[in-house]
Amino acid sequence: MSVSLYYSANRPTPRTRAETAAVERIVAAHASSFPYEDQESLYLYDGDDSRPDRILAGSTKMPFDPALVLPVLDLVLGSVTALRRALPGAEWHVHLDDLDVPWGEADGYAFPGMRDTDLTAELGGS
Template structure:
């Protein structure tokens, strides 16, 4: 069974051209850094009013690949949130909220463990 990462950013005003460009660049760089068979981040194109960014991606089934990919996407979503800071954001893994920290961004408890991060490299 696949694990799904979902994200949404909402605010009353749409992205301005500079924000659209920043978002596109972040997504492009993040997708370029993945293995050929890895799921990509593809924000939804058809958004309801007040939703400026939304999407989902599946994490790999293999636990090590899933964790590596989750670390990658949490970093990407941190960049996206910082590029669109005045929106209300929600990032979830299979329905569970991924915590936000102003200093470090999105991460699940334990993801910043030095030994764990060394093992992922």
């Protein structure tokens, strides 16, 4: 059974050209720096005509290797955080299957303790 991270943003006004360019820069930067070739990364869906207020949506399937889950999750959530900051005024929903990912202004999207280096080392990550 796989676990996926889902992210979406809704807003009554569509993205501006500047916002679309910012989204494209964030996605490109994420793709060029993502170090796990065999793992799914940040993936944005094409438009959803049934949801005219949806300005962004995507998902990422988490790795099966437990040692990669936190590093991949951290990188993807970092990019989703950047996307949220690039799209002001949107209502965001970010969740790992049925579990909502908390938002904090300072750190963005993260689970409590997720960036704890001791925990990452204990789980076999870098």
